[in-house]
Amino acid sequence: MEGCFQAITHSLGRYIAIILLIGLGTFAxxxxxxxxxDMRATGADFFTKHNLADVxxxxxxxxxSTDRATIKNSPAVKQATFGYLQDAKVKSxxxxxxxxxxxxxxxxxxxxxxxxxxxxxxxxxxxxLKKKYHIGExxxxxxxxxxxxxTYKIVGFVKSSExxxxxxxxxxxxxxxxxxxxxVTTHNxxxxxxxQVSRVTFKNTANLxxxxxxxxxxxxxxxNKPQKALNKNRQDKYDKYVQxxxxxxxxxxxxxxxxx
Numbered sequence: 001m002e003g004c005f006q007a008i009t010h011s012l013g014r015y016i017a018i019i020l021l022i023g024l025g026t027f028a029x030x031x032x033x034x035x036x037x038d039m040r041a042t043g044a045d046f047f048t049k050h051n052l053a054d055v056x057x058x059x060x061x062x063x064x065s066t067d068r069a070t071i072k073n074s075p076a077v078k079q080a081t082f083g084y085l086q087d088a089k090v091k092s093x094x095x096x097x098x099x100x101x102x103x104x105x106x107x108x109x110x111x112x113x114x115x116x117x118x119x120x121x122x123x124x125x126x127x128x129l130k131k132k133y134h135i136g137e138x139x140x141x142x143x144x145x146x147x148x149x150x151t152y153k154i155v156g157f158v159k160s161s162e163x164x165x166x167x168x169x170x171x172x173x174x175x176x177x178x179x180x181x182x183x184v185t186t187h188n189x190x191x192x193x194x195x196q197v198s199r200v201t202f203k204n205t206a207n208l209x210x211x212x213x214x215x216x217x218x219x220x221x222x223x224n225k226p227q228k229a230l231n232k233n234r235q236d237k238y239d240k241y242v243q244x245x246x247x248x249x250x251x252x253x254x255x256x257x258x259x260x
Contacts (some may be wrong), residue, residue, distance in 0.1 A: 020125035046110075047210055050161040051108045053199035057230070061237055062194025070229045071198055076222035078203040081106045083199050084190040085194050086180070087172040091150075095132075095180035096172050099123070099147060101187045106199040107162050109184055114156030120189035123152035126181040130157045143174075145193040147185075158184055161163070200226075 057063065057071065063082060063152070071080045084103040090097065102109065102116060112127040115136045125133055133139065140151040160182060163169060169179035194216055202222040207213040 034099055044209055044211065047161055051106050051201070052161040052210070053081075054201050054205050055199075055223050056107075056162070057198040057200065058196060061241060062192065062196060063198055064194050064233075064237070066228060066233050066236070068195070070233065071200060071226055074148050074226040076202050076204070076225065078201045078206075079106060080198055080200045082195040082198050083144065084187065084192055084195060086145040086147050086190070087174055088144055088147060089175045090180075091140040091142050095129075096175040096178070097125070097141075097181055097183045098169065098172070098179050099183045099185060100197070101190055102184045103199065105162070106201060109158040109160055112157045113140060114154075116158070117155055117185045117189070120148055120186050121152055122155045123183050123185045123189075124156035124158045125154060125183045126163070126180045126251060127157040127159050129181050146196075148189055148191050151187065152189075174212070205206070 038098075057067075057068070063071075068080075068082060071077060081103060083103055085101070086099045088097055088099055089095070109124075111124075113130065114124065117124055123139065125139075135154055135156065137154045138151055139154055142146065144150050163182060169181055171177055172179050202219065204216055204222065205218050208218070
């Protein structure tokens with residue numbers, strides 16, 4: 001153990017670089033996952049009703065002002081919204097939920113029961129969890145991350161246009177590595193200087209079936225330019241976080257002065 005610690009401290013810059021590169025690798029456009037044939041008829045109507053985004057941009061290290069300008073100023077972009085997310089493990093069991101800030105424009109939610117959160121101590125869960133949790137119940141998270149509170153009151157159950165599969169919600173780096181579902185709370189329930197997610201629609205995808213080849217081709221084409229620009233922003237973000245981590249480490253370990 002001591003040898004491992006010495007190896008890290010004597011090559012801190014390299015260690016930080018590896019960690020950051022792993023995180024930065026997740027910064028990319030993620031397109032819509034196409035549903036099976038049996039879901040397409042009702043799916044298209046549901047997507048239209050809730051204005052499903054064409055693509056979603058996520059970043060482990062936040063979407064800063066430069067990233068926001070890059071996305072919004074792209075000629076192909078019709079609309080872009082920005083929000084927060086945090087993966088959090090439920091304290092009373094093994095569930096891991098992806099908690100989003102509520103979106104009322106792109107990729108909005110359908111209320112199934114109860115009401116939407118009205119303050120930063122209220123939360124709504126996926127309707128698929130309504131047999132496990134109940135309205136009025138308190139739910140607590142072990143490590144809330146950028147969430148301001150650890151405990152929330154469940155006030156409703158919602159359906160998301162972004163999650164079509166009822167069994168697969170994606171992967172996470174906490175708990176058992178798999179998401180059990182999602183949750184929604186207010187924007188002011190988060191404490192973060194940067195956003196974590198951006199939802200984007202393009203100008204030339206209007207009135208197209210989200211399951212058509214034409215739609216997929218247009219989305220693929222339109223995302224290329226902003227994606228390349230966002231990739232260029234990564235180096236600046238990388239340099240910033242390397243410096244930040246070094247400063248934090250040196251404050252905790254004043255004896256460490258070696259330059260990496």
